[in-house]
Amino acid sequence: MKKIIVVATILISTLGCAQKEETSFKKESLEYVLKTTENKPIAFQEILKKHEGKTIFIEVWASWCSDCVKALPEVKKLNETYGKEVVFVNLSCDKTYEKWLEGINKYQVEGDNYLIPDGMKGNFGKSLNVDWIPRYLIVDKTGNIVLYRAIEKDFDTITEVLNKVK
Numbered sequence: 001m002k003k004i005i006v007v008a009t010i011l012i013s014t015l016g017c018a019q020k021e022e023t024s025f026k027k028e029s030l031e032y033v034l035k036t037t038e039n040k041p042i043a044f045q046e047i048l049k050k051h052e053g054k055t056i057f058i059e060v061w062a063s064w065c066s067d068c069v070k071a072l073p074e075v076k077k078l079n080e081t082y083g084k085e086v087v088f089v090n091l092s093c094d095k096t097y098e099k100w101l102e103g104i105n106k107y108q109v110e111g112d113n114y115l116i117p118d119g120m121k122g123n124f125g126k127s128l129n130v131d132w133i134p135r136y137l138i139v140d141k142t143g144n145i146v147l148y149r150a151i152e153k154d155f156d157t158i159t160e161v162l163n164k165v166k
Helices: 002-017 027-031 045-051 066-082 097-107 123-127 156-166
Strands: 033-035 041-043 055-061 086-090 110-116 135-140 144-148
Touching: 027 045, 027 123, 033 045, 041 045, 045 110, 045 144, 055 066, 055 156, 066 086, 066 156, 086 097, 097 110, 144 156
Parallel strands: 055 086, 086 110
Antiparallel strands: 033 041, 033 110, 055 135, 135 144
16 A cells, blocks of 8 residues: 555656646747847847748757757757758857857857847746756747757657658
């Protein structure tokens, strides 16, 4: 009987903590204002609108993040494979505008680059449930999120999703 109670407790706590897979962005995410490489404000919904009708691969990263830097070669491979059909949008959690620009240049980050001014723990990060970086999302051509939470160990899943929606 104790084993059943323990198993039930583990299942309930695991299911209770399971992250919901979102299919659309929250209002807070859409209205959040990021910065362009020219240090101009841009709402996230404007970025999405700019790429309307296209598949969008979104990477949340930072130049100070060793896991992010280690994963960059895999992201570059994806860009080489899918770059003609998929738009690559990089959202950085770097602490300053200057460090972010240095990171883009140092690591040759390809695609559209934007800065999340309050980092991964700020309002935008919370609205996307960012608890780890690098974090990847894929938005299909109709604007629906088809992959809400992937991390650097999930490149097989990312490739599988991109093959379906490109």
